[in-house]
Every structure is written in structure tokens, then in C-alpha cells.
Amino acid sequence: MAITTEERNRSVKELLNGRYISLKTVVPIEHKISKPSLLEQMLQIQFGVLIGITGDVKGKLVLSGDTNVFGSIGESMFGMALEGEMLTSFSGELGNMIAGSLSTNIVKEGINTGITSPTIIQGNTTLSGFNKALKVTVVFEEIGEMEIYLLLD
Numbered sequence: 001m002a003i004t005t006e007e008r009n010r011s012v013k014e015l016l017n018g019r020y021i022s023l024k025t026v027v028p029i030e031h032k033i034s035k036p037s038l039l040e041q042m043l044q045i046q047f048g049v050l051i052g053i054t055g056d057v058k059g060k061l062v063l064s065g066d067t068n069v070f071g072s073i074g075e076s077m078f079g080m081a082l083e084g085e086m087l088t089s090f091s092g093e094l095g096n097m098i099a100g101s102l103s104t105n106i107v108k109e110g111i112n113t114g115i116t117s118p119t120i121i122q123g124n125t126t127l128s129g130f131n132k133a134l135k136v137t138v139v140f141e142e143i144g145e146m147e148i149y150l151l152l153d
Contacts (some may be wrong), residue, residue: 005020012120013092015057015106015150022101023138023148029076030141039133043149049095052116053103059130061099061153062089065146070094070146072143127151 020033048064049092067087074082074090082090099115106113138146 015053015102015111020143021105022098025101026097027073027077027140029073029143032139034137034139036136039085039135039149042131043127043151045121045127046123047091048121049091049096050121050127051065052097053099053113054116055113056111057113060149060151060153061095061102061115062121062127062149062151063095063098063146064149066144067091069140069144069146088120088122092120 004136023031023033043062043064045062045064047070048062051061053059053061070091071082071087073094080089095118096115099118103113103115117141130153132152134150134152136148138148140146
């Protein structure tokens with residue numbers, strides 16, 4: 001059954017709101033989040049995490065940033081520096097925690113979603129093939145920035 005444009009817009013709004021709540025819940029670092037903007041081109045990433053979104057809304061959640069940002073978040077959460085495979089594993093788990101929290105938050109609004117296992121993105125990567133993409137920049141105090149993309153199929 002196809003959803004109406006109104007239902008889709010409401011679902012996207014709830015996904016955006018859920019993303020804000022998830023960040024506050026999962027990441028224990030003060031941060032500021034920009035207003036969402038529409039991405040008009042393919043997405044270029046050097047390092048990040050991709051989580052698929054299934055259910056009432058289909059798409060992907062992508063966290064992108066410098067490895068130092070992911071590492072600093074991990075250090076603030078676990079009290080130790082993360083490097084190499086531990087950093088890669090943590091980055092996937094961070095994406096998983098944010099996407100899982102997002103999925104839990106929006107079910108309260110009647111939107112059912114599921115998430116896929118995290119995919120780590122490393123190296124010069126281009127993502128395309130999505131219908132629409134919404135981007136927010138998260139600025140973590142004294143750490144740096146992370147971009148969060150909601151790619152809608």
C-alpha cells in the first residue's frame with residue numbers, strides 16, 4: 001500500500017525530530033545541530049557509518065565525520081582512546097545506538113521502522129541513488145563536526 005505525500009512528510013519530520021532526541025540521549029557531549037538542508041548532489045564521504053532504515057519509511061541514516069570526532073566521542077563515552085579496529089567497531093556501534101534510539105523514539109508517533117546492521121565507510125566514497133537527502137551538521141564542543149544525512153528512497 002502506497003503512503004500519501006502527507007504521511008511521508010509527517011514521517012520525515014518525525015525522523016528528523018527523532019534524530020535530535022537520539023543524539024541527546026546517546027552522545028554525552030554538548031553539541032549544536034544545524035537546521036536541515038536539502039542535499040542537491042551525490043554524497044562524498046571519507047569516513048562514516050551507514051544504517052539502513054526499513055518499515056514505514058525506507059532509506060538510510062549516514063553519520064559522516066573525521067575519525068578524530070568519532071574517536072573523541074568514544075573516549076568521552078568509555079574513558080579511553082579508541083584506535084584501529086576498536087575505533088571502527090565503536091563507530092558502527094555509535095551508528096547503531098543512534099539509529100536504534102531513533103527507531104524507538106518515532107514508534108511513539110505511530111511510525112514503525114527497523115534498522116539494518118551498520119556498514120562502515122572508509123576511504124573516498126560516493127553515495128548516490130537516493131530520492132532525497134536531508135543533511136544536518138552537528139558541532140561538538142571542542143571536538144569538531146559530524147554530518148548526519150537522512151537519505152530517502
